[in-house]
Amino acid sequence: MKKLTPNATGIEGRVLRRGEEKYEHFRRGAVWHAGTPERYPEMIVVATSAEDVAGAARLAAAEGLQVAVRSGGHSWSGSHLRDGSLLIDLSNLRRVDVDVEAKRAVVQPGITGWELAAMLRAEDLFFPTGHSEGISVGGYLLQGGFGWMSRTYGPACMSVVGIDLVTADGSVVYADETTNADLLWAARGAGPGFFGVVTAFHLKLYPRKRFEMRSTVIYPLATFREVFDFIHRLDTPAELGVLVRRHEMANNDPIAVVTGIAYTDTEAEARSQLAAFEACPAFAQALHTELYMPMDYSHTDTDGGSRDEEKRWVADNMATHADFADLWPGMETILRDFPQAPSHLLLFNWGGYEKSYPRPSMAFSVEDKLFYGLYAAWDDKADDAAHVRWVTENMRAWEPFATGTMLADENLKNRPFKFVSDENLQRLDRLRAEWDPERRFVAWLGRPDAGQAG
Numbered sequence: 001m002k003k004l005t006p007n008a009t010g011i012e013g014r015v016l017r018r019g020e021e022k023y024e025h026f027r028r029g030a031v032w033h034a035g036t037p038e039r040y041p042e043m044i045v046v047a048t049s050a051e052d053v054a055g056a057a058r059l060a061a062a063e064g065l066q067v068a069v070r071s072g073g074h075s076w077s078g079s080h081l082r083d084g085s086l087l088i089d090l091s092n093l094r095r096v097d098v099d100v101e102a103k104r105a106v107v108q109p110g111i112t113g114w115e116l117a118a119m120l121r122a123e124d125l126f127f128p129t130g131h132s133e134g135i136s137v138g139g140y141l142l143q144g145g146f147g148w149m150s151r152t153y154g155p156a157c158m159s160v161v162g163i164d165l166v167t168a169d170g171s172v173v174y175a176d177e178t179t180n181a182d183l184l185w186a187a188r189g190a191g192p193g194f195f196g197v198v199t200a201f202h203l204k205l206y207p208r209k210r211f212e213m214r215s216t217v218i219y220p221l222a223t224f225r226e227v228f229d230f231i232h233r234l235d236t237p238a239e240l241g242v243l244v245r246r247h248e249m250a251n252n253d254p255i256a257v258v259t260g261i262a263y264t265d266t267e268a269e270a271r272s273q274l275a276a277f278e279a280c281p282a283f284a285q286a287l288h289t290e291l292y293m294p295m296d297y298s299h300t301d302t303d304g305g306s307r308d309e310e311k312r313w314v315a316d317n318m319a320t321h322a323d324f325a326d327l328w329p330g331m332e333t334i335l336r337d338f339p340q341a342p343s344h345l346l347l348f349n350w351g352g353y354e355k356s357y358p359r360p361s362m363a364f365s366v367e368d369k370l371f372y373g374l375y376a377a378w379d380d381k382a383d384d385a386a387h388v389r390w391v392t393e394n395m396r397a398w399e400p401f402a403t404g405t406m407l408a409d410e411n412l413k414n415r416p417f418k419f420v421s422d423e424n425l426q427r428l429d430r431l432r433a434e435w436d437p438e439r440r441f442v443a444w445l446g447r448p449d450a451g452q453a454g
């Protein structure tokens with residue numbers, strides 16, 4: 001029997017050249033929001049298998065094109081849309097194999113965190129997947145990945161124990177802590193600067209705990225200083241997320257939705273963790289409270305589903321352990337010109353927990369007690385510059401108090417800032433030179449020491 005493929009490349013998936021019908025459909029679809037950057041790959045390959053990915057890498061080499069990769073397309077900056085590149089679209093690689101006894105899974109990059117979480121939950125297993133519907137494991141795991149219970153389990157990339165990948169020359173390679181260990185080290189945190197295409201992640205899973213419980217308290221603007229000061233000082237095993245956005249319940253002033261989440265083996269332990277949130281000095285002034293609510297993390301969005309895909313978006317973030325008194329002047333400026341919802345500010349207490357799992361040696365190296373992310377959403381292209389400026393300049397004002405920025409909601413194109421330790425950036429550069437000597441793969445959209453590195 002002779003195997004036929006729909007085009008001369010031997011690739012079974014779609015191969016679209018710039019200008020061809022459907023090219024623009026796939027280009028726009030490669031970024032989750034309406035502000036798709038005006039950057040145009042020469043070709044898009046919609047892979048159906050790891051073999052297609054290897055074929056696409058060889059095709060790029062033959063055509064003299066750089067390679068960029070997307071899984072779910074939830075990069076805010078559309079890091080994978082690059083002029084003159086070949087974009088490999090992995091969104092159809094969605095297979096999940098689980099060994100329940102061994103607590104291991106092999107997961108392809110196009111599956112979403114929500115889908116994976118629900119599948120594992122049904123098997124009484126757990127993995128620290130991302131918070132929001134839609135984000136795929138591909139980009140999430142490579143960048144580090146802070147999601148459910150990351151305060152305890154650490155960035156999700158720590159629980160990646162092996163990867164199947166395609167390298168710059170089109171070879172299919174496996175990496176774990178003993179085989180090609182440098183590649184696993186890099187894949188745990190290089191994010192959009194990774195110099196390979198991961199076609200499957202081998203994950204370590206955890207037993208599922210019995211109780212997921214949340215308390216949500218909504219505060220008015222007048223209490224913010226007290227509330228944030230309290231949160232900065234709070235020492236709790238519970239996960240804490242704060243969402244600030246304008247809301248009609250406060251005549252369109254910004255409100256702060258403070259959510260504490262306990263993930264425990266007993267109900268008593270969950271209740272005791274959440275009780276700490278009622279000690280906030282502004283608690284009596286809350287606009288609304290929902291306390292000790294059972295929840296299913298695999299179907300909960302901590303930002304209340306506020307990421308409207310029809311809007312144009314820009315994001316930026318920092319990791320910090322600053323006293324809130326130092327951040328307050330910047331916060332006041334942010335609150336003064338806060339754009340309309342769904343624009344928002346997020347705060348998570350992802351780091352600094354003494355009982356968190358120990359970090360292995362890995363490229364991921366910027367984290368801190370708290371994560372602040374600032375997100376603007378708008379409709380009109382003519383307003384792009386104003387919103388990009390609002391997010392970028394407000395985060396720049398906080399730079400003296402930042403440990404670094406986290407790949408995920410990064411804004412490196414507009415504000416290059418430290419995203420891995422200097423030592424790890426140098427090691428990533430050395431490994432790139434070794435594994436991708438011709439710089440076939442695009443790198444980060446910007447970096448602190450060398451400007452545009454793509």
Ligand SMILES: Cc1cc2nc3c(=O)[nH]c(=O)nc-3n(C[C@H](O)[C@H](O)[C@H](O)COP(=O)(O)OP(=O)(O)OC[C@H]3O[C@@H](n4cnc5c(N)ncnc54)[C@H](O)[C@@H]3O)c2cc1C
Nearest residue numbers: 070071072073074075080131132136138139140146192198
């Ligand atoms: C609504 C929303 C909610 C979010 N919530 C969270 C959250 O809770 N926690 C968190 O940590 N982050 C969060 N993020 C950030 C998100 O996790 C990252 O943008 C992540 O990279 C998205 O993964 P993806 O596969 O969907 O994205 P993609 O845009 O496909 O990937 C991002 C980048 O990673 C690289 N890449 C992706 N897949 C591969 C691969 N298989 N091989 C090689 N390189 C690859 C590419 O360079 C690509 O540009 C959120 C983003 C959005 C838009």
